[in-house]
Structure formats: structure tokens, C-alpha cells
Amino acid sequence: MEGEYKVGDLIYLNDFGRLVLDSNRLRIGIIIAGPLRMVYSYFPQNVDEDDFIFWCYDIIIGGDLITTVPEDFLELFTYEE
Numbered sequence: 001m002e003g004e005y006k007v008g009d010l011i012y013l014n015d016f017g018r019l020v021l022d023s024n025r026l027r028i029g030i031i032i033a034g035p036l037r038m039v040y041s042y043f044p045q046n047v048d049e050d051d052f053i054f055w056c057y058d059i060i061i062g063g064d065l066i067t068t069v070p071e072d073f074l075e076l077f078t079y080e081e
Contacts, residue, residue, distance in 0.1 A: 003035025003055040003071060010077040011059065017073030021066060028077055029061030038068065 005011065009031045013022055034057030041051045055071040 003057070005031055005035065005057060005071070005074065005076065007031055007033065011074045012077050013061070013069075013073055014075045017069070021069065021073065022061065027062050029059045029066075031057045031059050032065075033058035035071070036068065038070075 010028055011031060012026060012028050018026065035055040036057070037053065038056050039051050039053050056068045057071065057074065058065065058067045059069050059074075060066075
């Protein structure tokens with residue numbers, strides 16, 4: 001399984017991402033690193049299939065670097081006429 005986005009993609013934070021990360025402002029950003037595979041263990045002493053695994057990225061939005069942004073917070077920016 002690979003991440004959905006790649007370095008250089010233009011993105012914006014979806015509604016949940018804006019609520020959590022960016023004071024609910026809508027701005028376009030760019031992915032500068034990733035995808036990075038992150039593992040969140042519910043029980044740190046036991047490494048098994050109970051772990052929560054997700055992809056995250058480093059992005060720049062409005063001149064600010066935001067690191068380890070989960071893929072679920074992002075949407076691909078597309079321009080349609």
C-alpha cells in the first residue's frame with residue numbers, strides 16, 4: 001500500500017484538517033516530503049495487528065511548514081473550468 005499523494009502535489013486541507021490544524025482557513029499548500037508510514041500503537045508494549053497505521057506528509061501552507069499531516073486531512077487541489 002502506498003500513499004495517495006506525492007512530493008510536489010498541490011493540496012488543501014479538508015474540513016477536518018482545517019479544524020484541527022489551520023484555524024479553519026482555506027489555503028492551498030504543497031507537499032514537500034512523504035509519504036511517511038506512521039504507526040500508532042494502542043498498546044506500546046505489544047507490537048501486533050492492533051496497531052493503527054496511516055500515511056502522513058510534510059506540507060507548506062502559506063509559508064508555514066506543517067509536519068506529519070495525516071493523509072485523511074488532505075485533498076488534491078484540481079482546477080476545473
